[in-house]
Amino acid sequence: MSITSLSPREIARRRLLDTLRREGPLARVEIGQHLGMSPASVSELTASLLDEGVLVAEEGGDTLPGLIRGRPKVRLFFAETLGSVIGVWTGFNRIELRLVDSAGRNRSSRHIEYPLRNLEADALLDVLAETITTFARDTGAPDVKAIGLACQGYVDTRDGIVAWSPVLGTRDLPLASGLGERLGKPVLIENDASAMAFAIAQHDPALRVGRTACLMIGDGVGLGFLLQGELYRGARSGGSEFGHVRLRRGGPQCRCGGRGCIEAFLADYALHRDAQLIDHRPAPTILIPSEEAMGALVTQARGGDAALLQLFREAGEVLGDAASILIQTLEPDHIVLCGPGTRAMDLLRPSFEAALEVQTIPALRSLTTIQVVESSMDLLTEGVVMQALRELDLDLARLKAA
Known part of the structure; x- marks a missing residue:
């Protein structure tokens, strides 16, 4: 069903439900503040949704912040019984x-x-x-x-x-x-x-404002791009294959069949592959190394292994180049670095920041905030x-x- 097939009142109901999905349980006054609706309009919409069993009401234990002291406000929840x-x-x-x-x-x-x-x-x-x-x-x-x-x-x-x-x-x-x-x-x-990217934005309202690029590193390298909290899609409604942008002509082999892709320098399999060439560590039993194998690699580098430290420095430089490309092509308000690969961010950060400074036009760099979000695959x-x-x-x- 398309939102364009809804009537004006149904669109208002849709906006209200979407607000509760994003923000969690809210009192009616808070819903009105989020949607710019009058108390009467909010009461009318919520009354029908409560009658239909879509929402349920629960008395809060405390008065909501910023409201007049007195009777606790009633928060509205999605019912748990709708499937x-x-x-x-x-x-x-x-x-x-x-x-x-x-x-x-x-x-x-x-x-x-x-x-x-x-x-x-x-x-x-x-x-x-x-x-x-x-x-x-x-x-x-x-x-x-x-x-x-x-x-x-x-x-x-x-x-x-x-x-x-x-x-x-x-x-x-x-x-x-x-x-x-x-x-x-x-x-x-x-x-x-x-x-x-969509999940991370649900946890941080600031990332649902403007343009947000979530660069995920781990098994591979992927990009989720959001405009005002909604995923941006291409002509076939697909996401970005940013990890397969060729960064170095004649670079290392990538899983896509090409060479020199961003992923081929930065993904877990690329780092573990290069580490094998350095110290002859055992090859993973599958193409993608385990979290334990990657953890051991990071620990050894932190312990002062010069060759592995250089490996992570070079990966950090590629990450900085990738972020620079994003800044100078998409001008995002926010860049979020996420995924299992951020486990080594302390090793990547110095060369990442140095590459970003060298490769990025200063006037554009100043427009973008960059943050690292600890993120599990549960997201x-x-x-x-x-x-x-x-x-x-x-x-x-x-x-x-x-």
Whole structure:
């Protein structure tokens, strides 16, 4: 359902629900402040949503900050009984799952190792469908309404297709339709860097103002870009493949088949590959090194290993070059560095900042704030379940026939 198909009153209901999704439980006066609505309008909208069971009211224990002392204000919540949503992330031979209720509260999560890259399209869809079905059954998931799935690579969200992914062995995978047919549920798919960007922005209102670029480093290098808190998409509704911008002609091999991409210098597999050449450390049993392997690499560098320190200095320089490209092409208000690769930010920072200063026009650099956000892979599933819940809210905004 498109928001353009809603009536003016339904659009107002949609805006109210979206505010509660973003901000969490609010009193009516706070809702009015966020939306610029009169108390009468807010009361009318919330009354119908309460009557329909979409929202529930609860007395707060304290008077809200900034309000007149006295009777506690009533905060409004999403009801937990409207069904549930499952979020999924497919990494390199691994699957992460999350179950949330209709109020957005996390109810269960699960990690599964499975050789996804070896599977053809139909077998891959069968495995994902069975994994999700088993997870829902084991957790007693109430009335699953939708599935949100984040995946590395070029994800066409308009047509529900994963055109290419470094963690899957098949191209042009009809993931949304194929999985939806097997599960009998709507499936929303997203690039994993975009999913993480969306989740991070939900935790920081400042990042939902202006233009925010979230540069995720870890298994690969991805970019999620937001305008006023909403994901920016290309012509096929896909996200950016910024990690595959060629930075050095004739550089190291990248998983995409090219050479010299940003990712080929900065991703975990690239750092571990180069470390193997330096000290003959054991090769990972899979293409992507484990968190334990990367942690050991960082610890050894912090211990003073000169060759590994140089490896991280060079990676920091590439990260600075990448941020400079972002600043001088997109002029973002905010750049967020996130993902597992920030575990080594203390080693990357000196050369990152030096490269940024040398490569960036000072007048443009001064317009952008840069911050590092500690982020776990949980944000990937959080991002897609939040998007799925917002899509479901479009239906909740629709006025019910008398």
